Amino acid sequence: MCGATAGGLSLDGVNVAKEAVVQGQVTRDGEPVGNAYVRLLDRSGEFTAEVPTSATGHFRFFAGEGQWTLRTLAPKAEPVDKVVHAAIGSVAEVQVAI
Amino acid sequence: MSRADSLVSTQWVEDNLGADGVVLIEVDEDTTSYDKGHIKGAIKLDWTTDLQDQVRRDFVSKAQFEALLSERGVANDDTVVLYGGNNNWFAAYAYWYFKLYGHQDVKLMDGGRKKWELDSRELTDELPTRAATSYTAQEQDRSIRAFRDDAVAAIGVQNLIDVRSPDEYAGRLLAPAHLPQEQSQRAGHVPTSLNVPWSKNCNDDGTFKSDDDLKALYAEVGIDDSKDTIALCRIGERSSLTWFVLKELLGHQNVKNYDGSWTEYGSLVGVPIALGDEPGDA
Numbered sequence: 001m002c003g004a005t006a007g008g009l010s011l012d013g014v015n016v017a018k019e020a021v022v023q024g025q026v027t028r029d030g031e032p033v034g035n036a037y038v039r040l041l042d043r044s045g046e047f048t049a050e051v052p053t054s055a056t057g058h059f060r061f062f063a064g065e066g067q068w069t070l071r072t073l074a075p076k077a078e079p080v081d082k083v084v085h086a087a088i089g090s091v092a093e094v095q096v097a098i
Numbered sequence: 099m100s101r102a103d104s105l106v107s108t109q110w111v112e113d114n115l116g117a118d119g120v121v122l123i124e125v126d127e128d129t130t131s132y133d134k135g136h137i138k139g140a141i142k143l144d145w146t147t148d149l150q151d152q153v154r155r156d157f158v159s160k161a162q163f164e165a166l167l168s169e170r171g172v173a174n175d176d177t178v179v180l181y182g183g184n185n186n187w188f189a190a191y192a193y194w195y196f197k198l199y200g201h202q203d204v205k206l207m208d209g210g211r212k213k214w215e216l217d218s219r220e221l222t223d224e225l226p227t228r229a230a231t232s233y234t235a236q237e238q239d240r241s242i243r244a245f246r247d248d249a250v251a252a253i254g255v256q257n258l259i260d261v262r263s264p265d266e267y268a269g270r271l272l273a274p275a276h277l278p279q280e281q282s283q284r285a286g287h288v289p290t291s292l293n294v295p296w297s298k299n300c301n302d303d304g305t306f307k308s309d310d311d312l313k314a315l316y317a318e319v320g321i322d323d324s325k326d327t328i329a330l331c332r333i334g335e336r337s338s339l340t341w342f343v344l345k346e347l348l349g350h351q352n353v354k355n356y357d358g359s360w361t362e363y364g365s366l367v368g369v370p371i372a373l374g375d376e377p378g379d380a
């Protein structure tokens with residue numbers, strides 16, 4: 001578990017000033033999906049990182065400045081792509097519905 | 099080696115659950131994921147404690163490896179089937195490690211834990227018990243392990259394949275983007291190394307691409323078949339996956355994994371470093 005809080009993942013222990021955080025939650029019919037995989041693709045579509053979601057459906061990346069795509073894979077669901085912009089010193093929150 | 103010798107499908111694993119002489123082993127970057135559920139009968143190896151010396155920065159010794167596998171109940175003639183999260187990064191690392199110590203019959207489960215989960219196959223929290231064995235390892239096979247001096251000597255001479263993401267290769271990121279970026283060593287890559295991100299070997303579900311696609315991938319980047327090859331990444335696990343592709347799936351000769359990888363190379367004093375998207379000059 002990642003210490004999830006209402007409204008987003010806890011940022012305790014993360015130096016947000018130095019990171020370009022991209023994080024969020026994967027849901028299906030409004031319920032968290034704890035067995036999804038979220039892939040971070042760069043501007044050219046190249047894979048950069050992947051994380052499994054937590055039990056509460058949350059995920060987090062430490063990206064660089066710029067545009068990224070989140071591709072979410074889950075059992076019995078089609079992949080879902082979401083474009084996100086990341087910036088050092090900010091947290092981009094993304095909700096993914098599958 | 100070939101695909102048939104070194105890779106099994108999730109279906110094969112399901113069909114062979116509990117089979118005599120087959121040991122399933124989960125190895126994950128997130129060492130807690132086994133505890134949250136694993137394939138029935140699988141044992142766990144923790145890459146941070148079981149496979150690393152706890153004092154020196156190196157692998158466990160032959161004697162330690164023998165003690166580890168004996169205690170976990172793995173026999174010399176067992177078929178070891180490895181799987182893990184993160185598209186088998188650490189399972190491929192463990193595969194290479196088993197080969198390094200001379201285990202004969204090792205296989206990867208294609209797609210790893212992710213494929214198993216995406217297939218909606220069953221996981222359990224039941225812990226298996228295995229009787230202790232008396233495991234005997236071979237001396238390390240140095241023909242598949244590169245050290246820092248090998249990496250430096252390979253600049254402009256051998257195929258150096260850097261399998262990190264393009265942003266890490268270029269020096270824009272210091273670590274994979276699911277990890278905090280707080281490292282102190284220099285960014286960039288070994289001059290003349292070609293960037294072939296490990297992910298190009300795999301489909302989205304973590305399974306390996308076909309042999310034809312993989313051959314085309316390495317032909318396109320200009321890997322020279324007549325030369326020896328060293329694969330590297332940040333800490334040697336993603337490059338184990340590329341080592342697996344080149345050596346075990348495609349049958350290239352003389353492929354080494356540089357486990358020191360960028361965390362070592364990028365901290366060395368006086369070695370050349372290239373920045374940006376181009377390989378750079380020797």
